[in-house]
Amino acid sequence: MRTFRIVAAVALAFVVTSVGMWAGFGKTSGGEVAVVRNGGMFDNNRIRMVIQPASGVTWIGLWSSMHRYPAQQRYYTMTADPQRGGRPGIDLARSPSKDGVEMGIEATMYFTLNLDPGVLKTFDEKYGTRQYRYGNDDLKYAWEGVDGWNAFFDGAVRPVIDNALRFHIGTATCAELVSSCALLQNSAANPEGQNATVSRIESAINAGLGADIERNLGGPFLQGIRFNLVRVTLPGPVQEAVTKAQAAYAGVSEAQAKVAQAQAEAEANKKRQEGYNACPACAQIDMIKALPPGVTTYAPGSGVSVG
Template sequence: MDTKNVRSKLPGVRFGGMRLGRGRRLLLVVTALAVVIPAIIGAIGGFTKTNGGEVAVVRNGGWLDDNKIREVIDPGSSVTWSGWWSVVHRYPAQQRFYTITSTGNGDRTGVDVVTVPSSDGVNMGIEGTFYFNLNLDHNVLMEFDNKFGTRQFRGADGAMRNAWDGDEGWSSFLDQIIRPVIDNDLREQVNSFRCAELVSSCALVQNQGGKPQPAGGQSSNGNIAKVQNAINTSLQQDIRSTLGGDYLTNIHFNLSRVTLPESVQAAVDKAQAAYAQVSESQARVSQAQADAQANEARQRGYNACPACAQIDVMKAIPPNVTVYAPGANASVPLTGH
């Protein structure tokens, strides 16, 4: 068989008046798929919507497009065309909080307490919760995304994440940018109070003129409220200064607990136990004094009425005694006693 004549009779594909061979046809199909498939993916991915708890900043991302912000999509939107291959940065739209606690249920795993010194040098453990909202004004939100949505932040676990990368990314942003501001404000405010003004039992182990003073008569709750109010006054300004704008609103810090170092708390517990023993001893002394006064009064009565003394003696004889012998060979039968 003449293979040359057979190949010459195989059908070809005409393209622009030219007949294409098998290799060229395959190249044409691959090229078409390379264009069509990304176009389909880009079209499908170009539709976006938000739920009620998030707001979205959309940035251009096409092959020939820039990376500038295209639009902001408000919370709870319907399906919206966001453009070919656009990148969507999703941020929390509802009130958020950042918890600092020793229970292990805070935003950082494990024990997380801000340790700051009081004015008299005692390290105080501060626990509380920071509440805030992200400013949803479109212009402000676009500024925030330009400043903080285009970089990554190191979280408490050491991993680098974007602020819009889910809850973990948002927590990483708070850990690196907001947490130092909170710590600094707590340090400044707590440092203006003595230990006993925030934890009244601290007075048990602090020398006042050479002697430890028992706790009492001093309200630590009022001073804790003062610290909390001062923090709420300064925190808004400090966060605005740190971020460079009013990106967070409705800022409030709730100071929930002030604790002492383990060594100081152990000393407080020991002192409290000692004061309890002192109180118990004082109670016994008071009881003894009362008993002595009662005996003295009773003796004066017996001196005035000797027969009364004998009557009381008879009354004090146990019921199982049948004969009472007061002495001098005298005895008194107690039958029927």
């Protein structure tokens, strides 16, 4: 019995050691970078190394863990399409215009993670050791796949984007951002043009967003930041009012067109009658031309008939 216990203990130690040895190797794919932390019962949890993208098999130590982060260009999208947004479901950024209308904003931010080893170590210390809420209940680390990264971005970076949008969208009126808004406000048309206004705001956000994010995150963790403001939309009730106003204007235009047509027809009839008064025979000729096919005799009266 004692011999069996010894053999079992040795076998168990061999299995544990083998598993640990096998788990002691790691590598990265072409689209990820990894921060390796020590592990195991008798080791600390400090950062051991950084493995750059597309590495070969690397010895990372017994029971060490790899925090894998995206190494290629990433993007974060705010959109009404529930299949494309950085958050689950519909994700429109919302910010009030200068005149207080709550605008819906669709936009995308492009960026890459700074792959400098020293910067990555600092990033993992600050943001890789805590969890972020994703959806309603899930908590995820930033290195736990796409959902984990989006959870980190939504918690740490999204507030900076929202703040920039709030400031710059607030410099323009509703009519300057969405031309049809002028229908409800009886305001003059935007002399700058809607596209020019959106482009101006986009440029202003790009000029300061990178510095704002670096300052709020506490380091140059994100690089190549480019913000693309796709479009600005009206809230549901306002858009419904605009649609009704547009329909009303269309009805007015249609009525005006009918009036113009009736006036033109009356003027034509007047001119035609003046011609008949000057040439009574012309009126008879036109009447004969207007007869339907198959009529063989025309008797306009006064003893006159035409066969």
